[in-house]
Amino acid sequence: MKIAIHGLGRMGRLFLRAATARGLVVTAVNEPKGTPETLALGVEFDSVHGRFDRPCRGEAGALWLGDHRLVLTQTTDAAALPWRELGIDLLVECSGKSKHRAALAAHQAHGVAAIVVSNPVPEVPNLVVGCNDGAVDFAREPIVTAASCTTNCLAPVVRVLHDGLGIERGLVTTIHDPTNTQGVVDRADNDPRRARSALLNLIPTSTNSATAVTLIVPELKGRLDSIAVRAPVLNASLTDCSFQMRRATTVDEVNALLRRASEQGPLRGILGYETRPLVSSDFARDPRSGIVDALCTRVVDGQLVKVMAWYDNEWGYVNRMVDLVQRYAAARA
Numbered sequence: 001m002k003i004a005i006h007g008l009g010r011m012g013r014l015f016l017r018a019a020t021a022r023g024l025v026v027t028a029v030n031e032p033k034g035t036p037e038t039l040a041l042g043v044e045f046d047s048v049h050g051r052f053d054r055p056c057r058g059e060a061g062a063l064w065l066g067d068h069r070l071v072l073t074q075t076t077d078a079a080a081l082p083w084r085e086l087g088i089d090l091l092v093e094c095s096g097k098s099k100h101r102a103a104l105a106a107h108q109a110h111g112v113a114a115i116v117v118s119n120p121v122p123e124v125p126n127l128v129v130g131c132n133d134g135a136v137d138f139a140r141e142p143i144v145t146a147a148s149c150t151t152n153c154l155a156p157v158v159r160v161l162h163d164g165l166g167i168e169r170g171l172v173t174t175i176h177d178p179t180n181t182q183g184v185v186d187r188a189d190n191d192p193r194r195a196r197s198a199l200l201n202l203i204p205t206s207t208n209s210a211t212a213v214t215l216i217v218p219e220l221k222g223r224l225d226s227i228a229v230r231a232p233v234l235n236a237s238l239t240d241c242s243f244q245m246r247r248a249t250t251v252d253e254v255n256a257l258l259r260r261a262s263e264q265g266p267l268r269g270i271l272g273y274e275t276r277p278l279v280s281s282d283f284a285r286d287p288r289s290g291i292v293d294a295l296c297t298r299v300v301d302g303q304l305v306k307v308m309a310w311y312d313n314e315w316g317y318v319n320r321m322v323d324l325v326q327r328y329a330a331a332r333a
Helices: 010-021 036-044 101-109 149-164 209-216 251-263 315-331
Strands: 003-006 026-030 056-059 062-065 068-073 090-093 114-117 143-145 167-176 203-205 224-230 237-245 271-274 290-293 298-300 304-311
Touching (some): 010 036, 010 090, 036 056, 036 062, 090 101, 101 114, 149 167, 149 209, 149 237, 149 251, 149 271, 149 315, 209 224
Parallel strands (some): 114 143
Antiparallel strands (some): 062 068, 167 237, 237 304, 290 304
């Protein structure tokens, strides 16, 4: 299966790293910004994730990862994308601009048979690996998304606790790293909070992660809500979940359910369980979607439950994208 990446920003670069590390071969990338030399530096060197394990260099029309050559295009014109000429079977859409299914039609017009998108898209399957990816026929479905990083952290926790205890309702706060939607210093912006410096402030902002989880666990529609606080920490993030349960429980029972799910079944290797007193930087480059901090679990009056889960919102997420690409490859071999 020939794979191309559209967009070589945060997700595109890290997907390229993760895919290469896990044995996938990427044929081509399209990124209009930056020179080939600058793009190669951005793949090899990363302020958060360190240096790639192979040398990268750029030249006109190509990026090199060691001795592997990728075709490099730098066009903003969808009609000029060379996917058909290159025989591309699957596209990993990482531009962040494809918010609706119609925006992906140009890639399909160039012969791409399957697309994995690095952001939620309302009209296509939003998949959380280990929760609902088994419901999709990858041999037939042309487009899927990997939902969002926070949804991938939150959904497994919700799925396990709802199946084991029954969630009546819940509120979620994600303490999230800054992203490129924020500024280094104060700036003009329509959002007065996102206008403030990401280096110096805790910034409350919106997130649709809890609503998105109800696409994965539809019986909880209208009973979950969420908010985000952007924090000046580059890696990693933390999801703080408070749930009203349908029946009384204990800390031990909650933790036992989550530990068991992390060790067996579809969430093994996806959901983590940690009993040591760790902090955010200890979860940098962790490929799992979320890691429950068992020491933080609380139960009040039997039915009010708090669970906290760590996640590397970049590296965990791109590894789920690799999982989805591998599902496509296996189904279409």
